[in-house]
Amino acid sequence: MKFENIQAILFDSAGVLNTTATGNWFLSPRFFSYVDREQYDAFSPDKRRAAFRPAAHYLNAQKRIVTLDEELAHFKRYYEIFFEALPELGVTQEQAHAIATDLVYNTDKYAFYEDALRLVPAYRKTRKLAVISDAWPSLRDGYKACGLYDCFDAFVISSELGTLKPDPLMYQTALDALRIPPEQAVFIDDTPANCEGATALGIPSLLLCRSKRRYWAYKLISATKPYRVIDNLDQLQKLL
Secondary structure, X not given: OOOOOOXXXXXXXXXXOEEEOOOOOOOOOOHHHHOOHHHHHHOOHHHHHHHHHHHHHHHHOOOOOOOHHHHHHHHHHHHHHHHHOOHHXXXXXXXXHHHHHHHHHOHHHEEEOHHHHHHHHHHHOOXXXXXXXXXXXXXXXXXXXXXXXXXXXXXXXXXXXXXXXXXXXXXXXXXXXXXXXHXXXXXXXXXXXXXXXXXXXXXXXXXXXXXXXXXXXXXXXXXXXXXXXXXXHHHXXXXX
């Protein structure tokens, strides 16, 4: 069954349109230019997770990050905390700050999915588009670098609003910017709770799962959920 009278598409970013090029959102593209990779890899996963934990706690406590300068300042502190927990690496404060700069300004941290690069410009020809992402201001530069930025009518970034999905403010901000009622939009995310948050506002939603194994698991339970499940953006085209 197709959606009817859809005038706008609201996309999550990570997991839907792009992913991390390094395999970890907090390992910048040039991270191992400053960190000994062999020594880093020798740490157990538990030890690495334990180092990330207090850094993440600090970052999560920063409810509003609006400018790139603010983002850089907070990531400098993030990496200071991280490397303080791994003194064996011998990373200096100057090197930690260089990694923060790389993370904020190096758009090579993003890898955009092929179907996103191919289909977003096509969707743009017939509908209004928005990104609704739990992210920081530098996200915009990633879209500019890959040529997709001008396809979108609105970017709703969590750090700029001081909240995260599924807060209704995230979705409503996009609807207001597009001047679209909820029933005339469709929302796509890779997290079930975020899809449920959108449907609670009356926005039809799709759960995009690019993992084949998890896709079939989600399909099995989707009959009891308020969203449909797809595994690529070509399936979206068939529903519009």
